[in-house]
Amino acid sequence: MVSRNRSQVKDHLGSKVLNHPELRNTKATEYMSHEEKYRYNLSRATAMLKLIDEEGMDVNEISKVMSHTVSGFTTPDGNPLAVHQVMFVPTLMNQADDDQVSRWLGDVFNGTIVGTYAQTELSHGTFVRGLRTTATYDPASRTFDLHTPDVSAAKWWPGGLGTTANHAVVMAQLYTDGQPRGIHPFMVAIRDRETHRPLPGITVGEIGPKLGQNTLNNGYLLFDHVKVPRENMLMRNARVNEDGSYTKPSHQKASYGTMVFTRVAIALDTVDALQIAATIAARYSIVRRQGEPRDDGQEPQIIDYQTQQLKVLPHIAACYVLRASTARLWEHHTHVTSEVRGGDTALLPELHATACCLKALVTQDCSEAIEALRLSCGGHGYMTASRLPALYAYATAGATYEGENTVLLLQTARYLVKQAGGSHAPPAAGSAVTYLSRPADDTPFAVGSPAAYVAAVGRVARGRVTEVAAALQADRQTMPEADAWNQSLVQLVAAALAHGRYFVVREFAEVVSQQSSSRAIQQMLQLLFSVYLAHAVSRAEGDFITYGGLTPSDIRLNRRHLLRLLAELRPHMIPLTDAFDLPDRLINSTLGAWDGDVYRRMFEQASHSPLNTDEVPASFHQAMLRSKL
Ligand SMILES: CCCCCCCCCC/C=C\CCCCC/C=C/C(=O)SCCNC(=O)CCNC(=O)[C@H](O)C(C)(C)COP(=O)(O)OP(=O)(O)OC[C@H]1O[C@@H](n2cnc3c(N)ncnc32)[C@H](O)[C@@H]1OP(=O)(O)O
Numbered sequence: 001m002v003s004r005n006r007s008q009v010k011d012h013l014g015s016k017v018l019n020h021p022e023l024r025n026t027k028a029t030e031y032m033s034h035e036e037k038y039r040y041n042l043s044r045a046t047a048m049l050k051l052i053d054e055e056g057m058d059v060n061e062i063s064k065v066m067s068h069t070v071s072g073f074t075t076p077d078g079n080p081l082a083v084h085q086v087m088f089v090p091t092l093m094n095q096a097d098d099d100q101v102s103r104w105l106g107d108v109f110n111g112t113i114v115g116t117y118a119q120t121e122l123s124h125g126t127f128v129r130g131l132r133t134t135a136t137y138d139p140a141s142r143t144f145d146l147h148t149p150d151v152s153a154a155k156w157w158p159g160g161l162g163t164t165a166n167h168a169v170v171m172a173q174l175y176t177d178g179q180p181r182g183i184h185p186f187m188v189a190i191r192d193r194e195t196h197r198p199l200p201g202i203t204v205g206e207i208g209p210k211l212g213q214n215t216l217n218n219g220y221l222l223f224d225h226v227k228v229p230r231e232n233m234l235m236r237n238a239r240v241n242e243d244g245s246y247t248k249p250s251h252q253k254a255s256y257g258t259m260v261f262t263r264v265a266i267a268l269d270t271v272d273a274l275q276i277a278a279t280i281a282a283r284y285s286i287v288r289r290q291g292e293p294r295d296d297g298q299e300p301q302i303i304d305y306q307t308q309q310l311k312v313l314p315h316i317a318a319c320y321v322l323r324a325s326t327a328r329l330w331e332h333h334t335h336v337t338s339e340v341r342g343g344d345t346a347l348l349p350e351l352h353a354t355a356c357c358l359k360a361l362v363t364q365d366c367s368e369a370i371e372a373l374r375l376s377c378g379g380h381g382y383m384t385a386s387r388l389p390a391l392y393a394y395a396t397a398g399a400t401y402e403g404e405n406t407v408l409l410l411q412t413a414r415y416l417v418k419q420a421g422g423s424h425a426p427p428a429a430g431s432a433v434t435y436l437s438r439p440a441d442d443t444p445f446a447v448g449s450p451a452a453y454v455a456a457v458g459r460v461a462r463g464r465v466t467e468v469a470a471a472l473q474a475d476r477q478t479m480p481e482a483d484a485w486n487q488s489l490v491q492l493v494a495a496a497l498a499h500g501r502y503f504v505v506r507e508f509a510e511v512v513s514q515q516s517s518s519r520a521i522q523q524m525l526q527l528l529f530s531v532y533l534a535h536a537v538s539r540a541e542g543d544f545i546t547y548g549g550l551t552p553s554d555i556r557l558n559r560r561h562l563l564r565l566l567a568e569l570r571p572h573m574i575p576l577t578d579a580f581d582l583p584d585r586l587i588n589s590t591l592g593a594w595d596g597d598v599y600r601r602m603f604e605q606a607s608h609s610p611l612n613t614d615e616v617p618a619s620f621h622q623a624m625l626r627s628k629l
């Protein structure tokens, strides 16, 4: 495919997806059974995979079509092949050696091998070193014995495992020569390629209903001494030789690479979910009129209430700001991955720290924002057909999977306090943490100056990190490390989030500072940035007084400033959400269609309720008779 700019790629791929013969006709899934939903979503996910294959898409293009998975169009109830696409294939590409890649990839691309990423167990998700599935090497048979010691070590959660995948990358504790070698990835056949029945020694199934994404097809998996050939340990990083001798990886956490990639992908993707929710709420907020009629005789559009502006508009600004930083993280990840493949792991610690805190910040902000946007649609936002509940369920899953957010923020904090204490390798040029070793930016705060806000956000990050680093250091003199760490957990999490916020605003400051061909666009970016900054201060006023150098009077001025900015942004709300370029079929919401014909659509969707088929449903009489009322 020839090189295209971002929006051309989006247009091109968007129309390919929307007009694909196996995708263009959609069905409402609300009243389908669990199995019918699965069949519908799986056939659509398969069509997407075929499309990706036919088009020979690269990773950037795949990321764009995969982003349709959050929409109500492609796989409205969760993509059973998401983990195959986002984790299984990337794990093979990055952790299998060249021989293994050529052995498996043909079958992966022709659809014979469908995989999942099986790491989490019933009793361990966060603490990966604590996983208890074992892979014990036997040099005599040149096989690994894969075993689940008891039910608490059952793999639990992997997406697509339930009934879809026939292979899994299984993360297990490797033993060679009787020695534990840590967690390593193994390619394991779990179902027969022809019959799809579980292979001997394998127990596998689906885990049951969840808050959302019910056709993500999450599963469980147990091994009863399953023999796996030596060649099935993924050997790009660590190796087990035939005689059982073990070669360590070049970086101790090399086998965690897929998690870093997926965190980056989730951060990028969750902003798409926010864009959809913001578009729905914006469109509904101008269609909906309610309240005492004004001078023109009309009831007010709800967006003209100041409170509604506060519920909706900052999240539209956030779509723009978070898109810039997550796109930058994606590019940075591509760069660092190629360095790591070349054997240079110097940039990995900071990539890990940044991916952790951006994944956490974005999923937290987006799920809170989507819930606020849902509430901004009043009762109708509670309807499934508004699509807002599914978007919330999607975003909030991102706060848990691929590393629970608190835990990830603590990883970032660990890196930050080491940087602040000078006990880590000094940051590379262009690092996001150089500010910690420089004097604080003392640009005085001034309402209306984005540069002054950015400096204040930086002072908050710096203040939070240095304060908790000092507290930790002091506690370490008087108590064991684990107790000292635990004593500071809450402040460490706050420090990592403050660092993440600084990263995000610096990235957007750069976007705003770039010359745009259009003055109007530049002014709009400045306005969006001002809204984002003023809102960020209003959400964390205490921090800005404690660390950011703001006075109580600055805080009061900022509150007024924010409300003025919202009024200024309000006339641009619809063009700003139209610019996300989301076709109605992708949004799939009664409240969020482009034409604003909300009430007709709501009635139309109600007509699909099976309880409306007969004037009196048979079930009514049956249930009443049973209860003898
Ligand atoms: C092909 C293209 C596709 C594009 C797609 C784009 C669209 C995307 C659409 C996506 C939509 C939907 C799909 C969703 C699917 C989601 C499915 C979910 C899957 C999962 O959840 S899989 C399971 C994930 N599990 C976790 O994340 C577990 C979290 N825990 C951990 O990661 C670890 O346990 C830990 C990091 C918390 C701790 O590890 P541990 O080994 O104990 O290490 P520590 O002692 O804490 O630290 C030691 C040093 O190691 C450093 N470290 C840790 N991790 C890493 C790492 N990953 N990389 C580099 N370095 C690391 C740490 O910093 C310490 O360093 P120091 O000693 O301080 O120098």
Ligand SMILES: Cc1cc2nc3c(=O)[nH]c(=O)nc-3n(C[C@H](O)[C@H](O)[C@H](O)COP(=O)(O)OP(=O)(O)OC[C@H]3O[C@@H](n4cnc5c(N)ncnc54)[C@H](O)[C@@H]3O)c2cc1C
Binding pocket: 083, 117, 118, 119, 120, 123, 124, 125, 126, 127, 156, 157, 158, 159, 213, 216, 218, 397, 400, 401, 402, 403, 404, 406, 407, 410, 489
């Ligand atoms: C929809 C969905 C899809 C998933 N898909 C997959 C998949 O495809 N493959 C896969 O392998 N896994 C998958 N998972 C599992 C997921 O990765 C884990 O659930 C996640 O990593 C969180 O781990 P946990 O469940 O052990 O949470 P826990 O760690 O038990 O979290 C519970 C609480 O304990 C706290 N906590 C835990 N440890 C610490 C600590 N050290 N310090 C402070 N607080 C702590 C957490 O902050 C949290 O508040 C999926 C999960 C979901 C919800």
